[in-house]
Amino acid sequence: MTQTQPFETDSRTVTWATPGQGDLARLMELDGLGQLDAIRSGELPPPPIMATLGMSDLRAERGRVVVEMPAAGFHYNPLGTVHGGVISTLLDTAAACAVHSTLxxxxxxxxxxxxxxxxxxxxVDSGLLSCEGTVISRGRRTALAQAQLSDEAGRLVAHATSTCLIMRLGE
Structure with a gap:
């Protein structure tokens, strides 16, 4: 791609913890909610995607998770709005982590x-995005969850449903 004119630029440095660090044996001794609580407390590192996208908080209770992220210019698509993949990632994170909290x-x-x-x-004018994921139905092998993404003014901007497959360690 040839650049014909100088463009104003920004930069961003992302630092994350390498996955697999920490006491993995301890991780496997915890239920899903305990794992999410250990991440929030700093006992275990957060997943790299949180740093990559700039997610600022993840709060969990059994069957419900809230993830927050300020909308930023580095999330933009060519048309000047937050890319649908970023929005989908937030929705997937909230819905899947709601299921995670029930493991x-x-x-x-x-x-x-x-x-x-x-x-x-x-x-960026949408401000702090808040995404709430909840489990709709949890069975032995599958779970159905939903997530709702709202802007800082409380307006619903996107909604998702997700199916998750539940497995036993070693399957």
């Missing part, structure tokens, strides 16, 4: 699908 010791999960509905554009 028993020795259970793991993975996302099977994510269906997103974009309701309004998101820009």
């Amino acid at each position: 028993a010791v020795g259970e793991l999960y993975t996302s099977v699908d994510l269906t997103v509905k974009f309701l309004r554009p998101v820009t």
Whole structure:
């Protein structure tokens, strides 16, 4: 791609903890909510995606998670709004972590699908984004969760549903 004119630029440095650090045996002794609490307290490092996107908080209770992130210019697509992939990542994080919060010791999960509905554009003027994920139904092998993303004014900007597959360690 050839640049024909000088553009104003910004920069950003991202630092994250390398995954797999810490006491993994201890991690596997905790249930899902305990794992999320250990991440929030700093006992375990947060996943790198939180630093990559600039997520600022993750609060969990059983079956419910709230993730926050300020909308930033580095999230933008070419049209000057927050990229749909960033919004989808927030929704996926909240929905999947809500399922994570229900895991028993020795259970793991993975996302099977994510269906997103974009309701309004998101820009830096949207301020602090808050995404709440809740479990709708939790079975032995699958869980259905939803997530709602709101801007700082409390307006709903996107919604998603997600199915997660639940597995036992070693399966």
